Amino acid sequence: MAEEKKLFKVKIDNISVEVEPGTTILNAARKIGGDIVPPAMCYYSKLQGSGGKCRTCLVKVSKGSDADPRPMPKLVASCRTTVMDGMEVANITSPEVLDARKGVVEFLLLNHPLDCPVCDQAGECHLQDLSYEHGADSTRYEFKRRTFDRVDIGDKIQLHMTRCILCYRCVFTADQLTEKREHGVLGRGEAAEIGTYIQQSLDNNFIGNVIDVCPVGALTDKTFRFKNRVWFLKPVDAHRECHDPKCCGKTVLWMRGDEIFRVTARKDKYGEVEEWICDTCRFDKKEAKDWIIEGPRQIERQSVISQGHYVGVHKPKDPLVDVLDGRQPKLLLDIHNISEVNKPNVDLSKIQGPAHSDDFNKK
Amino acid sequence: MGRKLLFDKAHIEGIRYYDVYRANGGYGSAEKALKSMSPEQVLDEVKKSGLRGRGGAGFPTGMKWSFIAKPEGVPRYLVCNADESEPGTFKDRYLMEFIPHLLIEGLLISSYTLGCNSCYIYIRGEYAWIPDILEEAIADAKKNGWLGKNIQGTGFDLEIYVQRGAGAYICGEETALIESLEGKRGNPRIKPPFPAVKGLWDCPTVVNNVETLATVVPILRIGGEEYAKYGTGKSTGTKLISACGNINKPGVYEIEMNISVEEFIYSDEYCGGIPNGKRLKACIPGGSSVPILPANLLLKTAKGEPRMMTYESLSDGGFATGTMLGSGGFIVLDEDQCIVKNTLTFARFYHHESCGQCSPCREGTGWMKRVLLNIENGKGKMSDIDLLWDIQRKIEGNTICPLGDAAAWPVAAAIRHFRDEFEWHVLHPEEATKRNYGLAHYADPLEIAAPAAV
């Protein structure tokens, strides 16, 4: 007899959801969806060990569990804290969380350059979205910002460390996707940086994925740099038969007319890659004939990328359909059956002055 | 003279060496534990003693030990945290340098209790000469059958290894220490899982401070119940205090936790008062990360009671009017000292030591340092003081490990109690570079609210 798995009941911002034991608060929130999902800059569900570092996903656990209802003393990183049965979590309903998050955004932006107008990531930058939603409109930092020189790591990828927020995603990617990791985090504290120490090219057929996982414009595709703005391009789903067994061959082509400007993996609504692609698909297949085009890529409505072209845009949902739950609307009461007022056969424009019930009573 | 348990034989010539240590009753507690007690019985004694972690957090040691997971066939590890790096703290160094066998005996009893067969002493890299002392002591202990295979015929095996760090305060945090011991960067791990379940090489691990582990020896010698009679209330036993700053007799003192702060600073048995007839301005009683207190709040609590050298009394009044015993790094500031400068050096310290893993600490510590540097150099603005307050508030509690809190608290406490000194720096930038604010009113008698008439 198969044992039935007991699900944990969790309440996030007063919305209940049932999830499997071992699920993190963040993933439980993603199951609910909508505004109550905490933002995440370093967590990446496809990368083992990621998360916990950026602190943007902090939430308040107001009730630990049914067994131990004590609240947790500090805000916790929702991406690394697993749920307990009966747990109650406050995200956007907690002023404390919103205040802390505002602080974290300020810290992340402290040394981040304001170079969005010349940054290739603009338009699909998670930090841009985060600061728009949770940040303040000006900085209180009056000191010189930390800067680094740009370095090429290989002929296809450029590292612009000044923009990096040290999420460690690219390090995990290289560790888990390639045979030999050649870059890592060097230095300590504020001076910590992503690097190779001895400048070398990252030579591996999957290293291009670091561009896709980078939440900001620190790792960019050199074959695409300054070629175009992402919102002027039209994303289309495409695939090809790739000979690398680890590559799914399913991509998004960013096109203008027939020209392919860049190739990326397909990303879900949290900006995470659905399946990894190899560098051959990413960098070397830039002709339309290389690909079987499936159709326009659906882009989230709030994204600036969806603004230039309206194909594939999600329409706002008609709430009535859900409310009626399959039932057909039926007229319960016709006002004309019980009232003399508003008879359709009376022409209102013919009435002199304000309408009076007598006007309708006239036979 | 206060009663001593750790340093009771410290004055004996040659106590550093095995023969002298043994001749003076050394390894008696280990013998008792290994030969006549079960691990559960030892744990029970430690629990009864009320011993609390001496590294700074003050977590009950017996409880910590009882958390260790015991899965079949998985080794367990005991790690001795000798990464003493909290500014103001240098007590463990004294213990390891002068009575190394006390630590080794403590490690032996603790390993026996926890069921560990390998034990690592992680010592800060700068204490470069101490590993030699420890390794010599370990070799002597081994020669005499206190380490190695089948210790004293009891069938218990133990090896102790000394591992040197390489200069990182953060490695005093237990999970960062474990990472460092595994040969990685000292980035604290995200908890849970806790080391008691998944620690060194993913095995159950207990990490304890040097002093905590050494204290197990006198606990076994006199019994847990007897040990608990030392001290006051939940602050049982004795505590090593490393006193420094503007005092006549800096050094490491063992105190029974039943004396007052005033006695500790002014009596000849301990610090011997403040040199050159200067007056006490402020004190940081538990290592740089605990809140600084002005003289009047240090010697008396807000309720008007004398403040004692115990965990409870020092934290009386919370952070509003109290502080913490912490690691026992007792830093005294006389009337000539500048609070802004002092706070700046600590902010610089935490900025230097932040591992850089999580954003509030990585970015916030540097920001605080720069703002403080501006104020110190006469370029500060009044709004900078509020800005500092806001930065520390946003770091505290929002980081992966307690280093964030440790960086935030000194700044918060300095502004809380010495705000007028900060303001004076901002308003008199020229003057502030030449002289300092002095004692001001920080030693004035406290106004105690009269108890409400019944």
Add this chain to the structure above:
Amino acid sequence: MFSEEKLNKVKEIIARYPAGKQKSALIPVLHLAQEEFGGWLSSETMDYVASLLQIKPIEVYEVATFYSMFNLKPVGKYVFEVCQTGPCMLRGSDNIIDYIKKKLDISVGETTKDGLFTLKTVECLGACGYAPMMQLGKHYREHLTPEKVDAIIEECRSKAN
């Protein structure tokens, strides 16, 4: 590159850890390498350590750049590491630093032209009760005064000759 004796020492260190956990030996071996190869770690030295421990070079760089005791650039024969944190500052470490600067005619982080001395400021070394102090090689020099600093400099000079 290591002598037979040092290689044995490396083996002995690796033997402290369970099988397959030789990466734990990284920090002790880097200490050994720094002592052996001129007081600093060149990229060649780090690559060599990586090969000894059978780990990737980047794992060595990550660690070597994290810990403040590893020098990634050549340093003088004698490195004065003067503590400047709170308790030392209260006891006048700033004056000691200024004195050394003047005496050796270098600023913090620099090495004298003859390559003998490097001056570094460091954060708390755990000798607060014996302040002001500095680390010189393996040992601490405590209760510093200008006279003591003079004596230390003389001592180093005579040792170097």
